Amino acid sequence: MRASIASFLSSALLLTQQVAAAPTNTSITNETTVEDIGGGASARTLGGASIFEWTYKRWNGANYACKCAPGDLCWPNQLQWKLLNATVGGNLQVSIPPAASCYNTFQGLLGNISTYDAAKCAEAQANFPSEQWQIELPTAGLWTYFTNDTCRPTTNPTDSCTGGYFPTLYIKAKTIAHIQAGVLFAKNQNLRLVIRNTGHDFLGRSVGWGALVINTHGFKDISLTNSYRGACDYTGSAITVGAGVQAFEALKKLNSLSPPKIMVTGECATVGVAGGLVQGGGHGPLTNFYGFLADTALEFKVVTADGVLRTANAKVNPDLFWALKGGGPSAFGVIVQATYKTFNDYFSSGTTFALGPANVNGNETLWWDAIAKFHSYSNQFVDNGLYVYYEIYPGMTFRVQPVVGVNKTAAQLEAILQPLFDDWTAMGITFDKATTTYPTFYDLYNALFEIEAAGNSALTGGWTFGKTDVANNNAGIIDSFKNVLNNGAFLVGHMWNGGHGLPQSEWANSAINPRFRNVSDKLITILPLAGNAPLAEKEAAQRVLTDIVDGGLRAAGPNGAAYINEADPFQPNWQTAFWGTNYPKLLQIRQKWDPSGVFYSVSTPGTEKWEQIEYGTRLCKKL
Template sequence: MALSLLRLACAAALVPAALAQIIVRSDPEPVATAITVDGLDFSDAGDVTTATLKGINFGCKCYPGEWCWPSTAKWNVLNATVEGRLRVNIPPGAVCHNTLTTPLGSLNTYDAAKCADVQQNWENELWHTNHPTSELWTYFTNDTCRPTQNPTDSCTLGYYGVYVIMATKAQHVKAGIDFARRNNLRLIVRNTGHDFIGRSTGYGALIINTHSFQNINWINSYNGPGGYTGGAVTIGAGVQGKTILDAGHARSPPVVVVTGECPTVGIAGGFVQGAGHGPWTTLKGFSADNVLSFEAITASGQYVTANAAQNPDLFWALKGGGPASFAVILSVTMKTFPDLPSTGATLYINTTHTLDPNVFWDGVGTFHKWSNHFVDNGLYVYFEIFPFTFRIRPFVAIGKTSAQLQTIIQPFLDELATKGIPHEFNMKSFPTFYDLYVDLFEGETPGSSALTGGWMFNHKDVATNNGGIIDAFKTVASPRSDLVGLMVGHLFNPGYGAPQSNSATHPAWRNATDFIITILPVPVGSSLAQKADLQNVLTNTMDAALRQASTSGCTYVNEADPYQPNWQSNFWGSEYPKLRLLRLKWDPLGVFYAISTPGTEGWEVIDNGTRLCRRLDL
């Protein structure tokens, strides 16, 4: 929604009409250079405010209404620097409400036509990712301003940021970083909003939207540092998975990169900073393992190249070391691979096959028993476990014929038949993986509110404790008599054929078999006490059951419970101490922040999920 700053009528950040007369700079696009940490300068950083909570002293980011909040003149200068691309943040559902109440004041927002558009598209992934600040899953926005048929319903900004820079150039990103640092503001970097755990939203924040960075530049033979000489592609920060797969398929011959399974995931930002897994991961490792170079902007506002030769420590950290932790990525250069003929298959067990829970869970357990076998034969498998619904869609066999996939899966199918477990199985061959992807992978449904957790099971877990894993699945599915949990599973092994990692990812992933995402729906309008109760169930019942059934000690940075105990070890293992030191080196002030990422131990979001503060006693 294109409401400009001129629409905001409040004393704290009123932007006068004179804004239109400000002369906008037009500097040439900068070129990243080999800046090292020795050249970083944080001397212009803003002062912190203070707070005390339960006897603990905090130094906090600056928020609207406080003495440190930037003046109108400062916001005007920022808007001029970003060439008029600073916007008041309007949540996507606000157009269905008469009034939006924000920390800066109130706006009249109702628009019947736009409200109809919101209601029609609330479950449309691309619609959300194209919005300046929308989150595909709404829990971490505080479920504010949802679409409604009653325009008088309350609508507040919730945990959204207050301003957003719709960046189209690197200078716009730098201006946002510099402004946040100089004024001690909470800074959020948002690409698509495809975010399970709230890292691309934050109360009172300045948001930098990088979604317009859509450049794709193909490289036939990479000759940069690191010794790799094959095909590559440079991808802008806003490019999504389906976009790059479409572009690769149009090449002659077709090529692919390691993307996520969901079409709307942005590749070059938080995805690769969290490792990045998808259908090619068993064969080629994480997306992070396939990065050749980054162009980025540091917390001090410096343009940098990070690769095997320039800033190699930053290069390593950006590859799986945590989203929003070390620098803002402008582009990533990744390896490409020839696309291959592929075969896919689906399998379903649901209420059309059985109403017996013992039969249902026996089918799930039989499948999982064979999961080591599947990944050891180079497969990727995506599956879902919902109440009386077990969906494998799909088995992915890249570079394999239908006969080869049938041979791999047949022992599993034979066991189902021997046990008399009814099911539906289908298989289909495709000329390329791309064709398989378009046909068999499904988009995700946004707009709901839920807590997310998860855990990885390794080869040993499956081989020695498959029964314990299935018991844990049952706990997740029914964690309490009044609750229902959901699961999304992924069979892959980033160590298959390439056991040595060159990224900051947890070493335990190199013997992985199954990564499970746990989901606990949260009713809209839940009180703080209800939310705390559900968080406790997710952490200490659902995910605890998975942890107890496993020896891996590992989970995935972007799709797991950020409030779990020992998140440092569970996300990064032995790599964590190095990552923490690098975070202190490249961002000592905490200009960037995302929950449960390296170096954030002293940071807390206090005052009921609003103010971001750092403990002063640590």
């Protein structure tokens, strides 16, 4: 797969490809050099402006001004790309999909390249479901729907491998200066910019047709302190992490202390803890105790849209600090470093159980009655400090793994669950359960939370239920669950309350939707669908997800909200669903820090006029 960018551009197809054709994907190879990747015109100098600054399009009866893409007159010329590559230390590279090595030819926006490599193809086939393998790749999307499902592993190398919705080029940033250079280049050249750390994302934010990616995964520094000294009154223990640090790395470092410490993270160990997670809020098994990850943030180092590295904390740039804490991923800047509170780790207990057809003698009505009884205890579970992770699939599959009781013995945890178990027994339901106590929460986390898989393709939605919804309409909620399964989707539930253990005086210190302080259950809905399905099928599936699957949840939970990292970005009134009464303030802050729209992430503050037109390719602003 050794080739120069010059060879990509030698093809006349580079400047003549039609955007409306099947979208194309890109990923990178460390052997690619940057030469000759310019466009067909040099109408604008770096930082200047001209009539070629935008590509103007008409689509579905509306006029748009679009970011520059390969083939446009405003696409940077050869010299500009070479200068950028020199500025970032030779770390600008062309992107090729993870499994392109299984195909004879990769057909990208920058031309064609011969890619078949039997050994690398075997590696891709073996590792494609591995999250960590995909995370280490510079532009891979862990869930493939928003890549157009292009170039999946194949045994037929003559199959077509196109770029899909993958980015075109990326900077594998090694220093903060590299990030700054990438942000300024994207701003001055009016390019679509994607910030990518782990690619751990359901909504396609880590990929984007024709985009330049800044990959921050290499920032792995971790430092710890027992006595934080910063811009706030907090003086306890803290951890400072680089943008590329993942949950399992931070938790391992904290566990090595004596006594061990812990921090709020997501339930998935491979998620990065200093980027999209905190900017979306960051819920996890410790949310009942300490709130969201965003609630524990003490300070950020962030590159803003003007390319300046800034400090954001309670006293320096406090508006930016507030917005970065749950105000939307890739919306206000590139976080390069984050500092969070840490906490003492405690012994913890975990329980697992499941119900299938055999537990109810094949009686589906009884199975649903059992789930209804389980869900009716949501408020009691979170009020007692429990975290509950569960799944509901077609085929009468209901799994709970785990129920987490931090600082609780097995007996204490089971005492909280016993009323549910008594009710099930009285209903004639048989079931097995297992409860184990671990020396620390860290040990429980590693033992009971299962490793997630990459390579799945699906539309993702979701909703939360307020405590009043559960108390007043549990039957309606269960009907909405049935509706999800009846329409081909399935459910992943997380019972927690974002205000339970956090003092109410601190609730407004982050941009998180205030409704999350009064919820007891957060659902993810997953509707499997191939990313390369026919357009009509995609449109129909999106309508089912938005209007029927999630529509039923919204109707059953009028006091709920949506979580930006795990929800349908195309739902109605997304501004209120994601941020509630905080949205007007977030919009003002976005207009202050990024008035020209350098950063983009679907359905985040200030993106109302932005669309991906021409079948999900060009990123444009409606005129």
